[in-house]
Amino acid sequence: MIALLGLTTGVTLAAVTLTFGIARLRRRYDTIDTFWGLGFALVAAVSFPFGTGPLALRLTTAALTVVWGVRLAVHLHLRNRGKPEDPRYQQIVDRAGANPGVRIFVRTYLMQAVVLWFVSLPVQFAMSGTGFGVTAWLGVAVWLVGFAIETLGDEQLRRFRANPANQGRVLDTGLWRYTRHPNYFGDACVWWGLYLLACSTWPGAATILSPVAMTFTLARGTGKPMLEKSLRRTRPGYADYIARTSGFFPLPPKKLTPR
Template identity: 35%
Template sequence: MTSPAPTKPRSSRTSLIAIAIALVIGALVALAGSQGGEKIGGIPMFAIAVAAAFAIQVVVYIPSAIARTERFFDLTGSVTFIVISVGLLLLAPLPDARSWVLAAMVILWAVRLGSFLAVRVHKAGSDGRFDEIKTSPLRFLQTWVIQGAWVSLTAAAAWIAIGADAGARATFGWLSVVGVVVWAVGMIVEVVADVQKSRFRADPANRDEFIRTGLWSRSRHPNYFGEIVIWVGVFLTAAPALSGWQWVAVISPLFVILLLTRVSGIPLLEARAEKKWGDRADYIAYRDSTPVLIPRLTVHRAG
């Protein structure tokens, strides 16, 4: 997404294909997840949520494209989670305890993410990933549409369960309780990992160094581990409310796992670390002795 295609026509064609794929995936998930769900004005609530997720991105894209700025990109994604989760609660005829809990889980996560990204944008001023993309309206639109798909797929489990038929909902049983506990563990791990890394980077003595203390001594990417655990917890909480095609909601944790471990998360950071520190003996020792994702429980002792 950050590398320009060889020619302008090919770049436009590639962007159109990516936009079409993102919209088709969103539509298919909306169709499956809407089966057996509550409707508003004859339209399934989950379908409304997915359509709104994409619409919000396009609405914010327009002034952003005119100003050629990516300043509101990350924040818009976080706000979308919050706005739609609140909207579903307000639209739901009879929101139950699970609906309120799921909405709270998504909103708390999004508030934390949004504030974290807002601080990062304020400090950085601009995002180098968009330097070339924002000069092409179609390529820039592609990133916003893909963000709409990211929001929809990530929040699918929570939004489908909130919009499930009120008469067919299961009670808030043990599996949902387990889900809440799992979500809380994930949040704690992610927040602690991010705080530790922020403090590490704030210390001038650590300039151009890699972090290997705290949770980062047990996993090379503990924040991503926490993120995955969060969405597994959301899915477990939502699971008792699902039936039939609504089980497409499992795409939520699977999508997060795929995204972070195979696409834009760990692979990019590992490649960047290898390029920067790959010839250093201390980094090689850290890399070879520290799990890439799942933190080890024991303390590693050198030698």
Template identity: 35%
Template sequence: MGVPVQLGLLALLMAAVMFAGWRVERARRNAGIVDVLWAAGMGAAALLTAGLGDGAPLPRTLLAVLAGAWALRLALHLAHRVRGEAEDGRYRHLRAHWNDRGLPFLLLFLAQAGLVVLFALPFVAVAANPVSVPTAWTLLGVLVWLGSLAGETVADRQLARFRADPRNRGRTCDAGLWRWSRHPNYFFEWLHWFAYVALSVGSPLHLLSWTGPVLMYLFLRYFSGIPWTEAQALRTRGEDYRRYRERTPAFFPWFPREHDRRST
């Protein structure tokens, strides 16, 4: 099946899913569900493109298994947070800014449907790969996937453990991977997209695979990731987070400035 048809089917599916999610948001007043649906939508995109692509069975199977497992882990992690916590402060801020009107939230949900289609382009590249036997690029792709998923999982668990301790209320997590980067979960999420770059080597659509790491970096670093998260952190943790930001790299893990390090 042609790529435009695959992406068109995905767009229709995600528009319906996000519309349903918006109705849930209107009932429960918790927009965090949009993140869960985005992650689940990426899993659906992986399965759809793997099933409809015209590449060899090996890359399509790896795409379905690896991208599907990544999306499932992320969706479950986000769903746990949505169920167990109050609405994310970023969305509470938007709710107040928009006076809780339904239309802006509907547009937010539908925009996320569009992003699922956009970020499915690397999956399309892998699913079109005709290389039928494992290569060094195949091994590299699997290793990148394993390393990045492990790093993201560790970062998420470290933060969840820190936040679960009532003594840390109003404080900034500055332990484990969070000592080396203010957003290690974002870093490993970005790194994960290079797995599909490697898995699509040999595909006639290989260049599409680069949209994953390029767009994810731009979104995380300059748009919906770090700017939103840090604005909320400054609103809730103030000076504590300012000191953390001064001594800790924003994205790429590196040594913190020890001479500025203070107890948090």
């Protein structure tokens, strides 16, 4: 297992460095967004042949990780294509001075490599699980729920943004009526599902901090504060939307008292 962890560390660092080189050629640092999902798929693919667990468990873990990762990569690439650089990266460039590339590589690309490798630990340990039991089936069920919520939430937002009549409006229907970030919540469920696939062994169960870290990142990070601050300024109804809608877990919307 130690050899596999060393291998995935090297592969992740090499892949992130290559992605940074592509980003420099494209002059688009948001290239890392596309790599994020593909990076997890790569770790799963590298881990698969080195696992000692049952073939069914290894195939399921690899397939679920790759399907999730490729879908997310395609979605983010299409979302960013033809648009200006992501404000998060542009802000780093503006503040970095003469050599923004070094700062972005260290603060963004290397940091994402560390997070990606750490979050993917359940996938790596699941490959050497002992069996496909109750927790594995539960993991598949949780993954399916999360994947459905994430995919549907992204599609609802894509259709909403594609309609010119919705310019400046707030999406508060469908899944977005119950949570301001159904895609983030679904993403967290996916990783709790993958964690459950690793729970057939104590070392796998010990990777619980990986889905905890992913959930914390999704609920408190990934640009959410900056995004919501911007939307408060640009969309008049967003403050009320925040007041009545859960920020993460899907819940019935609150009834606001008229002021």
